[in-house]
Amino acid sequence: xxxxxxxxxxxxxxxxxxxxxxxxxxxxxxxxxxxxxxxxxxxxxxxxxxxxxxxxxxxxxxxxxxxxxxxxxxxxxxxxxxxxxxxxxxxxxxxxxxxxxxxxxxxxxxxxxxxxxxxxxxxxxxxxxxxxxxxxxxxxxxxxxxxxxxxxxxxxxxxxxxxxxxxxxxxxxxxxxxxxxxxxxxxxxxxxxxxxxxxxxxxxxxxxxxxxxxxxxxxxxxxxxxxxxxxxxxxxxxxxxxxxxxxxxxxxxxxxxxxxxxxxxxxxxxxxxxxxxxxxxxxxxxxxxxxxxxxxxxxxxxxxxxxxxxxxxxxxxxxxxxxxxxxxxxxxxxxxxxxxxxxxxxxxxxxxxxxxxxxxxxxxxxx
Numbered sequence: 001x002x003x004x005x006x007x008x009x010x011x012x013x014x015x016x017x018x019x020x021x022x023x024x025x026x027x028x029x030x031x032x033x034x035x036x037x038x039x040x041x042x043x044x045x046x047x048x049x050x051x052x053x054x055x056x057x058x059x060x061x062x063x064x065x066x067x068x069x070x071x072x073x074x075x076x077x078x079x080x081x082x083x084x085x086x087x088x089x090x091x092x093x094x095x096x097x098x099x100x101x102x103x104x105x106x107x108x109x110x111x112x113x114x115x116x117x118x119x120x121x122x123x124x125x126x127x128x129x130x131x132x133x134x135x136x137x138x139x140x141x142x143x144x145x146x147x148x149x150x151x152x153x154x155x156x157x158x159x160x161x162x163x164x165x166x167x168x169x170x171x172x173x174x175x176x177x178x179x180x181x182x183x184x185x186x187x188x189x190x191x192x193x194x195x196x197x198x199x200x201x202x203x204x205x206x207x208x209x210x211x212x213x214x215x216x217x218x219x220x221x222x223x224x225x226x227x228x229x230x231x232x233x234x235x236x237x238x239x240x241x242x243x244x245x246x247x248x249x250x251x252x253x254x255x256x257x258x259x260x261x262x263x264x265x266x267x268x269x270x271x272x273x274x275x276x277x278x279x280x281x282x283x284x285x286x287x288x289x290x291x292x293x294x295x296x297x298x299x300x301x302x303x304x305x306x307x308x309x310x311x312x313x314x315x316x317x318x319x320x321x322x323x324x325x326x327x328x329x330x331x332x333x334x335x336x337x338x339x340x341x342x343x344x345x346x347x348x349x350x351x352x353x354x355x356x357x358x359x360x361x362x363x364x365x366x367x
Contacts, residue, residue: 009196014044017202019347025170036178039160046310049154073345081152091158097151097233122149183210184327204313217311219269224302227259261289
């Protein structure tokens with residue numbers, strides 16, 4: 001750790017905010033985190049938290065410039081999560097992740113390109129059409145091709161607690177504080193109040209108000225069942241030809257005790273009070289997973305928390321990680337459904353932006 005006198009204020013305490021704060025603290029910056037909500041009352045604990053090569057199953061990232069950057073973030077995060085799993089960090093595991101297709105991968109240029117990119121970046125990659133039969137996928141679902149590899153899978157409850165502990169162990173101050181209005185207009189007040197020189201905004205959907213930009217939620221939900229021996233992930237991506245249809249399959253072991261079943265992606269829906277009783281798409285999503293893998297029919301719903309719902313933070317231009325020269329603030333937001341997959345890569349790049357901002361500020365002052 002280098003000795004730094006620069007003090008940084010991080011806005012937001014989700015996986016992006018805390019990971020950024022931890023990376024900054026490890027580099028010797030003096031960091032304060034402020035947020036109006038903390039785990040478990042944040043979207044990060046709802047996330048599917050399966051590492052995926054972009055575009056992800058529920059990712060909806062299509063902008064090519066953003067995709068190119070996100071691939072480097074994904075590689076960085078994969079390596080770090082792999083190290084964390086090896087070190088026994090709570091909530092982090094490397095498990096096999098299976099992706100299934102209703103057409104031969106070679107017949108889709110998009111899927112073939114993604115598979116070839118992915119194969120060189122992950123451990124244990126295999127392309128095997130027999131995976132569906134071996135893994136108990138219903139023959140009636142129409143799967144004809146599949147590939148598999150080792151991937152980080154995160155128990156969000158345990159990992160977010162670990163991340164908060166790490167942040168505090170590295171001397172980061174954590175404060176509950178709500179910001180209203182423009183972050184640029186409140187900047188001088190915030191820097192003075194929290195004794196900082198640079199701001200990094202990782203506020204997710206809250207950035208819409210703080211920066212005055214257009215954002216939208218992509219509502220998701222996970223049905224939680226008691227895990228009866230599933231130790232691999234099983235996924236089917238959205239078929240782009242089924243416009244507006246909910247067809248995603250997302251089956252991921254959260255832990256040896258809990259399995260999460262998902263595949264909901266509802267644009268511009270803000271209500272998170274949805275469940276199996278009051279929202280038909282959640283019931284349809286659950287039934288879709290059961291039809292895909294019939295063995296799940298014997299798995300009991302988690303009696304304590306059968307459904308979690310949350311809002312993935314999106315904007316039309318996809319992820320924003322940049323230094324706003326006009327507002328003199330660094331932004332790291334709009335990670336959509338890939339917050340965990342991007343977290344370490346984006347945080348490392350944010351540290352570089354902070355260094356550049358500090359250097360620019362020092363130069364400006366010296367003139």
